[in-house]
Amino acid sequence: MSNSDADRLPVELSHISKRFGATQALDDVSVTIRPGQVHSIVGENGAGKSTLGKIIAGVYSPDDGDLLIDGDPVRHWNPGTAQTAGIAMIAQELALVPDLTVAENVYLGAERHRLGFLKRGLNERFAALDAEVGFGLNPRALVRDLRIADQQKTEILRSLARNANVIVMDEPTSSLTAHEMGQLETLMRSLSERGCSIIYVSHFLDSVLRVSDTVTVMRDGRHIMTVPAEDVGKRDLVTAMLGRELDQAFPDRTEAPEPGDVPLLKVSNLATDTGVKDMSFEVHRGEIVGLLGLVGSGRSECLRALIGVDAITGGTVEVKGFDRTGAPPHRMISEGVFLVPEDRHKDGLVLERSVRENIALSSLAARATSGIVRTSAEIGTARELADSLEIRPLDIERPVGQFSGGNQQKALLAKALAAKPDLVILDEPTRGVDVGAKRTIYDLISRLAADGYGVLLISSEHEEIMELAHRAYLVAGGRTIDHIEPSESTMENVLFRLFHVASGEEPAA
Amino acid sequence: MKQLFNNRVPAARTRPSIRQVTIEYAVLILLGVVIVALAILSPSFFTFGNLVNILSQNAPLVIIAATGTFVIISGNFDLSTGAMYSLAGVLAASISMAFDTVWPALLAAPVIGILLGTFNGLVITRLRVHSFLATLASSMIFTTIAVLITGGSLITVTTEGFSALGRERIGGIFISVFVMIAVVAALWFVLRRSVFGRHVFAVGGNPEAAEMSGVRVIRVRVAVMALSGLAAGIAGAIGVSRIASGQPLAGTGMELQAIAAVILGGTSIYGGVGAVWRSVAGVFLIALIGNGFDLLSLNPQLKDLVTGFIILAAVGLAAADRVRR
Ligand SMILES: Nc1ncnc2c1ncn2[C@@H]1O[C@H](COP(=O)(O)OP(=O)(O)OP(=O)(O)O)[C@@H](O)[C@H]1O
């Protein structure tokens, strides 16, 4: 049977199954991707979305079922042949070469050359591409120096540079701000108008509904439904994803604590070489404090410095009233301050090791007798935390690298809790986490504050801070410019001020 | 916090496939195959004398390779173990001759090893030189010192009882074999059960994550290199006692044999994963192939060829499993 070119389907998955050991990651899944459509895939953490994307991109081969590209079943399918066939993928966990520049990464494997010698003009080619999208990345910057959001943008440009006609985007926006997400959505629409098909995996259901033509919901490796986006609402999607209803995205804000005398953490006029110029804020027991800022405002850099990973060049850090400026990480942890970093693969987890070992790593000394780990105590703690954070599958002996992205994030949070800190610093704690689990994490944050812990929160989803925090500091250009009470302020107001400072015209307060 | 969430999901255990198990235990399977083959082909293989000899001959290498597991898991290399082995042995020999003592001289070797290893560790962490380069350079330095001490020849040890450690037996088994068993057992326990062992895995798997979890990465690195020196020193004491002479080049090449054994055993060259028993099995796999060539009077020149192919096969198999699933 021969199809005319016009109604050839770029990608068709027919009864695909895939197992990893005892986990059925995909179970008889059939999905059809039409040309020129934005096709979103949503589902809980571990539902099998990334596995599906990786099968299309040739990273995994299915155990069962057929993958049809342009109407023909594929043979010898691997990332190389997939790329030749016009399929590109932006992986959930970024895979760039840290020591190459942005432009070099974008054109890696697609370099223009004459007899193997690179032609000039790489950066010019890059500039044309970047202008089309409007990201404004510096082509000469080394990828290792970029923050995650910019690395995600580099990945996006990388897939564009290949002139792919199918692009799998696996949570490309998990670190982007609302504004950048908007840019990406515009880009996705214009790509699809040019006939490119986009498979969009995301936990941001609003974005999914805005941009897609078709939405597929998956749960536990199974296909639940595929519907035109205009026929469903957010509630329907959540219910289909979770298999139950979720009444409210956020828990009620906990009561603000009585103003105590000595703050848990007091940062005064902090400055670093990494872009922090003058930041001052404090966190008390029982308080959730947020840092609100645009990407690049220096929030993550400030956290890295105060925890002792990066050098401090000015200002002080006080913990419970004592000066701890420049104390190394192990010291800060023993003082009760623990940072959950933004980049779970780079700074967060030891991927080859089990969930149990990762969770216990921050608190081994507390669970050891004269240097020997008490295994039963360790297993107990790890299991309890994994359980309460709903890590799935609940197998704490499995290497953490084999878990889905959202579940890795939960393991990272569990490690912080195992250290029993007084102050938990959370940098993007819900990155890549599904709506149900997000609620679990919000409940956890609220519960921590209610129990008298201090929480310092950074999130590119400003809503999280607006809904949870008792106090929020506005950060721009490496400085804390003001603080607000989120319960008395609006998101519009905050964004307005942040953008004005960022463009150098802070309105008179 | 316990009661905060209701849990809908039962615990799941992953059962590995037969293929994964085969790859996981490749070194043991190969070892088993070689043992069965030798037992069938050569009647003299399964004799007490032959087996005891294999054990004692390889005691120094087992000690170095078992410790090398720590080094490689932590993401480092130690190319100076052979040189430390020689230098510690030469110094033990000259101390014994100078002061007419036995045990103080033999005990000096491990102490010297710790010092040399600590030197390596400090160079790696303080000067931020990659361990491969640092130990390549330090091995040249150590070897030269050993040559200078002996004046280019050897120091023959005539002190009464000096060879006991390498040659005496208790119940028919060499003392050195008991030392080897004790060292391996201790290392196995430390890697599996101690806080230090966990830290070694974490530092090799992801140093940034380890640092941010409160692990003192620099200390762990120095400690691992010092441990490697200690092992080379113990091995050097056994070696020098056995031949009763301090030779400045006695350990040349041992560092590579040890690394080969660690990798053959299945410990990842990228750090973060591995086990002590693997390296021990790796040493004996190489040793038995050598023993087979002797027993069957095969052309000894082909010994390294066979060993080389087996290492390639084992490492290739593990890599293939990582790439394509
Ligand atoms: N390499 C692997 N080895 C073993 N199990 C795996 C591997 N990759 C994925 N899995 C398992 O397969 C299931 C589906 O994982 P997948 O990564 O596709 O989920 P996901 O829908 O992308 O989730 P998330 O939203 O958290 O990214 C999970 O239970 C996961 O633990």
Ligand SMILES: [Mg+2]
């Ligand atoms: Mg995923």
